Amino acid sequence: AQTIHQWPVAEIKAVGSPLSLGCTIKGKSSPNLYWYWQATGGTLQQLFYSITVGQVESVVQLNLSASRPKDDQFILSTEKLLLSHSGFYLCAWTGRRNTLYFGEGSRLIVV
Amino acid sequence: QQQVRQSPQSLTVWEGETAILNCSYEDSTFNYFPWYQQFPGEGPALLISISSVSDKKEDGRFTIFFNKREKKLSLHITDSQPGDSATYFCAASWYGGSGNKLIFGTGTLLSVKP
Numbered sequence: 001a002q003t004i005h006q007w008p009v010a011e012i013k014a015v016g017s018p019l020s021l022g023c024t025i026k027g028k029s030s031p032n033l034y035w036y037w038q039a040t041g042g043t044l045q046q047l048f049y050s051i052t053v054g055q056v057e058s059v060v061q062l063n064l065s066a067s068r069p070k071d072d073q074f075i076l077s078t079e080k081l082l083l084s085h086s087g088f089y090l091c092a093w094t095g096r097r098n099t100l101y102f103g104e105g106s107r108l109i110v111v
Numbered sequence: 112q113q114q115v116r117q118s119p120q121s122l123t124v125w126e127g128e129t130a131i132l133n134c135s136y137e138d139s140t141f142n143y144f145p146w147y148q149q150f151p152g153e154g155p156a157l158l159i160s161i162s163s164v165s166d167k168k169e170d171g172r173f174t175i176f177f178n179k180r181e182k183k184l185s186l187h188i189t190d191s192q193p194g195d196s197a198t199y200f201c202a203a204s205w206y207g208g209s210g211n212k213l214i215f216g217t218g219t220l221l222s223v224k225p
Contacts, residue, residue: 044155044200044215090154097143097162098204098213102154 002027006091006103013081013110021076021106023091031093033074034100035066038088050074086110115203117216125224130188132219134201137182141203146175146186147215149198158199159186191223 004025013019025031035047048066050056056066063082067075074091091103115136124130134144142163147155161168161175161184168175174187188195201216 041220043217046213092154097160099145099157099160100147100155100202100213101157105152105154107152 002031002093002095002101004091004093004101004103006089006106008106009104010107011109013108015083015110016080019076019078019081019085019108021089021091021108023074023076023103025072025074025091025093028072028093030071033068034092034094035074035076036090036092036102037062038090038105040087042087044090048074048076081110083110115201115214115216117199117201117219119219120217121220121222123222123224124191126191126193128191130191130195130221130223132186132188132199132201132221134184134186134216135182136184136203136214138203139182140205141214143204144175144177144184145202145204145213146173147200147202149200149218155200188221191221193223193225196221196223 007022032051034049036044037047038044046059048056048058050068053068053071056068064076064078086109089106092100094100118133122130145160146158148158149155159170159173159175161177163179166177172189176185198218198220200218202213204213
C-alpha cells in the first residue's frame with residue numbers, strides 16, 4: 001500500500017525567514033507528485049506538480065519553489081516568507097483517473 | 112471556463128436526515144468527478160467518484176447524481192451521522208491524455224447535529 005508522509009506537521013515562522021516543507025511517498029514508483037495550498041476555510045489551490053525526478057512545473061506564482069530531488073521526495077521551499085504564505089500545505093500523488101491522494105498536511109503560520 | 116462551483120457554502124442537518132450538496136461546472140471536457148471529505152486539520156480523502164458515462168454512483172450512504180446535460184452533480188448523504196460533519200469538496204478532472212488537471216470546488220461545510 002502507498003503511504004505519503006509530510007513534515008513538519010506544523011510551523012510558526014517569522015516574516016522574511018526561510019521555509020522548507022517535505023513530502024515522502026512510499027510504495028509507489030515514479031509517482032506524479034503535487035503541492036497544494038489551502039487557506040483556512042478555503043478551497044485547494046494547486047501550486048506545483050512533478051512527473052519525474054528533477055522536473056517541476058509551477059502552476060501559480062506565490063514566491064515559492066519546489067524541487068524533486070528523489071523519486072519519492074518532493075520539497076516546497078522559499079527563502080523569504082510572506083504573511084500570505086500562511087495556510088495548510090498538502091502533498092499529493094495521483095492514482096487511476098487522476099485521483100489525488102493527499103498527505104496529512106503541514107500547517108504554516110507566518111507571524 | 113474551468114470553474115467548479117458548490118452550494119450551499121454551509122449546511123446543517125439533524126442526525127438521520129439526508130444532506131444534499133450541490134456542484135456545477137462549466138467545462139464540458141471534464142469527464143471524472145471525485146468528491147473529497149476533509150476533517151479539520153487533516154488532508155482531504157477521496158469519498159466517492161463518478162465518471163461522465165454514468166448518471167448515478169452509490170456507496171453505502173453516499174450517492175452521486177450526475178446530470179451531464181446541465182453540468183451538475185449532487186452528493187446525497189442519507190441517514191446523516193455526526194461523524195459526517197466535515198467539509199466536502201467536489202472536483203472535476205479529465206483524463207486520458209498527458210498532464211493532470213483537477214479543479215476543486217469551493218467546498219461545503221456540513222454540520223450534522225445529534
